[in-house]
Amino acid sequence: MPKHHIAIAPASQDKNCSHIACNDCGIYGLCHTVGGEVDLSLLDTLVKNRRTFKRGEFLYRIGQPFKAIFAIRSGSIKTAILTDDGRAQVTGFHIAGELLALNAIVTNQYTSEACALETTSVCEVPIERFDELCEISPGLQYQMMRIMSGEILHHQELMVLLGKKNAEERMATYLLNLSQRFAKRNYSPLQFNLSMSRSDIGNYLGLAEETVCRILARFQEEGLIVSQRRKVQINDLAKLQAVAHTKPMAI
Amino acid sequence: MPKHHIAIAPASQDKNCSHIACNDCGIYGLCHTVGGEVDLSLLDTLVKNRRTFKRGEFLYRIGQPFKAIFAIRSGSIKTAILTDDGRAQVTGFHIAGELLALNAIVTNQYTSEACALETTSVCEVPIERFDELCEISPGLQYQMMRIMSGEILHHQELMVLLGKKNAEERMATYLLNLSQRFAKRNYSPLQFNLSMSRSDIGNYLGLAEETVCRILARFQEEGLIVSQRRKVQINDLAKLQAVAHTKPMAI
DNA sequence: CGTTCACTTGAAAGTGTTCAATTACTGTGG
DNA sequence: CCACAGTAATTGAACACTTTCAAGTGAACG
Numbered sequence: 001m002p003k004h005h006i007a008i009a010p011a012s013q014d015k016n017c018s019h020i021a022c023n024d025c026g027i028y029g030l031c032h033t034v035g036g037e038v039d040l041s042l043l044d045t046l047v048k049n050r051r052t053f054k055r056g057e058f059l060y061r062i063g064q065p066f067k068a069i070f071a072i073r074s075g076s077i078k079t080a081i082l083t084d085d086g087r088a089q090v091t092g093f094h095i096a097g098e099l100l101a102l103n104a105i106v107t108n109q110y111t112s113e114a115c116a117l118e119t120t121s122v123c124e125v126p127i128e129r130f131d132e133l134c135e136i137s138p139g140l141q142y143q144m145m146r147i148m149s150g151e152i153l154h155h156q157e158l159m160v161l162l163g164k165k166n167a168e169e170r171m172a173t174y175l176l177n178l179s180q181r182f183a184k185r186n187y188s189p190l191q192f193n194l195s196m197s198r199s200d201i202g203n204y205l206g207l208a209e210e211t212v213c214r215i216l217a218r219f220q221e222e223g224l225i226v227s228q229r230r231k232v233q234i235n236d237l238a239k240l241q242a243v244a245h246t247k248p249m250a251i
Numbered sequence: 252m253p254k255h256h257i258a259i260a261p262a263s264q265d266k267n268c269s270h271i272a273c274n275d276c277g278i279y280g281l282c283h284t285v286g287g288e289v290d291l292s293l294l295d296t297l298v299k300n301r302r303t304f305k306r307g308e309f310l311y312r313i314g315q316p317f318k319a320i321f322a323i324r325s326g327s328i329k330t331a332i333l334t335d336d337g338r339a340q341v342t343g344f345h346i347a348g349e350l351l352a353l354n355a356i357v358t359n360q361y362t363s364e365a366c367a368l369e370t371t372s373v374c375e376v377p378i379e380r381f382d383e384l385c386e387i388s389p390g391l392q393y394q395m396m397r398i399m400s401g402e403i404l405h406h407q408e409l410m411v412l413l414g415k416k417n418a419e420e421r422m423a424t425y426l427l428n429l430s431q432r433f434a435k436r437n438y439s440p441l442q443f444n445l446s447m448s449r450s451d452i453g454n455y456l457g458l459a460e461e462t463v464c465r466i467l468a469r470f471q472e473e474g475l476i477v478s479q480r481r482k483v484q485i486n487d488l489a490k491l492q493a494v495a496h497t498k499p500m501a502i
Numbered sequence: 503c504g505t506t507c508a509c510t511t512g513a514a515a516g517t518g519t520t521c522a523a524t525t526a527c528t529g530t531g532g
Numbered sequence: 533c534c535a536c537a538g539t540a541a542t543t544g545a546a547c548a549c550t551t552t553c554a555a556g557t558g559a560a561c562g
Contacts, residue, residue, distance in 0.1 A: 081407050085496045089411045106400035112407070141392050148399045149357035155406035156332050156363070160340040162413035163457035167550070198509065206414035208551050213510055229509075229559075245336045418518065449541060459519050464542055480527075480541075 049124045053116035059100065061113045066104040068124045072096050075120025076195040080203075081112045090204040092154075093117070093178075093196055096185055102148055117195040162206045165245070170205045171215040172244035175225065179234060190234045219243075300375045304367035310351065312364045317355040319375045323347050326371025327446040330363045331454075341455040343405075344368070344429075344447055348436060353399055368446040413457050416496070421456040422466040423495035426476065430485060442484045470494075 050073070053059060059070055062082060070077075077094040091112060094100060104110045105127075134140050161170055183189035194201070202209040219225045224240050226233040234240060301324070304310060310321055313333060321328075328345045342363060345351060355361045356378075385391050412421055434440035445452070453460040470476045475491050477484045485491060 081411065083411050083415055083496070087415060089407075089414055091407060091410060103400040103403045106397050107404075111404060141396070145392070145396060145399065146357050148396065148403065149354040152354045152399065152402055152406065153358075153362060155403065155410065156340075156342060159342060159406065159409060159413060160332065160334050162410060163340055163454075164334055164338060197507095203414075209508090210510080210552080211550060214550095217510080245334070448539095460540095461520080461542080462518060465518090468542080 049126070049129075051122055051124050053120050053122065055116055055118050057116050059114040059116070059122065060104075060110040062110055064110050066101070066108050066110060066127060068126045069102065069105075069130060070100040070114070071123040071125070072098050072100070073121040073123060075122075076117045077114050077120060077122075078117050078196060078200060079112045079114045088203065090200055093200075093204070095181060099147060102144065102151065105144070117200075167205075167207055167211050167215050168218070168243055169245055170207060171212065171219070172224075172240050174201065174205060175232065175234065176237075176240060176244055179237075190237070192232055194230045194232060300377070302373055302375050304371045304373065306367055306369050308367050310365040310367070310373065311355075311361045313361055315361050317352070317359050317361060317378055319377045320353065320356075320381060321351040321365070322374040322376070323349050323351070324372040324374060326373075327368045328365050328371060328373075329368050329447060329451060330365045332363045339364075339454065341451055344451075344455070346432060346436070350398060353395065353402065356395070368451075418456075418458055418462050418466050419469070419494055420496055421458060422463065422470070423475075423491050425452065425456060426483065426485065427488075427491060427495055430488075440485075441488070442482075445481045445483060 049068075053075075059077065060067075072094055074096050076096075077100060078090055079092045079094065079100065080088045080090045082088055094114075100114055100122075101110060101112075161173055165173065178192065178194075179189040182192050196204075197209075198212045199209045201207075202212045205212070207215075216225070216227045219240075220227055222239075224234070224236045224243070226235060300319075304326075310328065311318075323345055325347050327347075328351060329341055330343045330345065330351065331339045331341045333339055345365075351365055351373075352361060352363075412424055416424065429443065429445075430440040433443050447455075448460075449463045450460045452458075453463045456463070458466075467476070467478045470491075471478055473490075475485070475487045475494070477486060
């Protein structure tokens with residue numbers, strides 16, 4: 001496989017990064033330049049720009065001028081866009097280690113809104129700082145492209161979910177996706193808390209809030225999960241995967 | 252508005268490009284470097300790498316090694332991904348002036364398949380060539396990011412469509428989107444041919460083929476359009492926009 | 503300790519799908 | 533130029549799934 005100039009990403013997510021700021025905000029994807037060395041000036045920026053948002057507070061809203069990129073250190077965030085008639089469409093839930101507001105880089109405005117689902121700590125990288133870094137470290141741009149490309153892939157899967165799957169498949173897919181992401185961060189993949197409401201989940205999955213409840217109840221009857229309010233425990237991963245019609249480890 | 256290092260895109264799509272190869276394959280977005288000058292070596296590549304695909308032929312398939320980026324000169328292309336149980340989800344229809352296979356840059360494999368809907372002429376830019384160009388012309392990377400970011404925005408709208416809109420809204424939105432894209436290329440926005448089948452449309456919109464037919468029939472009864480097989484004529488743009496619940500010129 | 507909000511559950515009503523049958527077009531070969 | 537085959541599009545009717553509306557439960561929080 002020829003090493004392309006842009007195709008720097010060997011698709012491996014299991015990078016090790018010993019630096020403290022690097023690990024806890026998960027922005028390591030950006031800290032590394034192409035060669036693999038760590039960009040210390042970026043890390044320096046990161047540790048100095050921490051902010052906390054309480055439940056319901058907005059990191060940014062649609063149309064606001066693009067000021068900063070956010071990396072989630074802890075907590076969780078819901079992103080949404082607005083339909084033309086004012087309704088919101090939730091486009092994603094984001095947990096520790098994920099980056100927000102990437103494509104605002106291009107439009108120079110935030111194209112979605114981001115709202116904290118619980119008390120959430122983020123690293124805020126001001127765009128001026130980021131611009132400087134881009135000049136020093138050309139690898140940064142590749143990393144950005146890698147991350148944006150990943151976002152495109154994620155959207156593609158979401159389109160399949162919304163366009164082809166029924167309610168059960170959607171819920172199962174959703175639970176498995178969460179499970180996986182928790183596993184990746186060394187949280188339990190079989191027992192976790194949902195930081196989002198049934199209504200948020202329904203919005204995200206294109207289902208009514210009531211349908212979300214009913215499907216969860218059905219899964220519980222069938223012994224696939226135990227769900228108690230925001231607490232979820234997966235009892236039969238294999239069956240859940242069968243319901244989702246998804247291979248064990250697809251995002 | 253500060254001119255950011257990466258935020259090169261003034262969001263204006265009305266660039267003028269006098270070079271012939273530039274105009275007819277629509278890759279002008281990539282031909283320009285940050286300063287605005289045209290990258291002649293890229294253009295040179297473009298005019299030398301033309302290929303034609305017949306209806307039903309594939310430009311690339313999922314999982315194949317990434318060899319080239321494609322810019323459509325004429326005709327139309329359908330892109331799709333595969334669900335885990337083998338069904339296809341159409342992710343887009345692409346006409347002259349649009350770029351394909353961008354995010355394969357990162358994964359080094361094609362993540363979707365592209366199939367010609369009719370006889371279609373493309374410019375094929377081999378990745379090696381593209382890599383060289385990236386080294387000479389740093390602006391190219393910004394342009395790529397701009398284009399990928401645009402793709403993300405498009406996906407966001409599609410998610411709203413699939414997650415929130417009913418069948419009528421979806422069809423109306425679809426017709427308006429096509430209309431707009433034809434207008435942008437100086438084709439008639441009120442009278443055009445659909446190069447894709449009802450089945451393709453339904454797949455894309457998350458509807459059954461029969462539903463697509465029924466909605467088109469209903470639109471015709473109500474005097475919004477006249478549709479005769481693949482021919483569509485929009486008679487009442489305003490009402491169609493009202494049905495779509497969309498502002499006159501979104502996307 | 504009461505109010506509020508999120509969640510849950512039931513029943514009725516839509517909306518879109520599926521299945522099946524028919525019609526219309528396209529292309530091919532005589 | 534016509535007949536035929538094959539595909540695409542259309543239409544009808546029954547059905548299934550999800551939503552909507554409504555009411556009730558339970559947890560959280562001041």
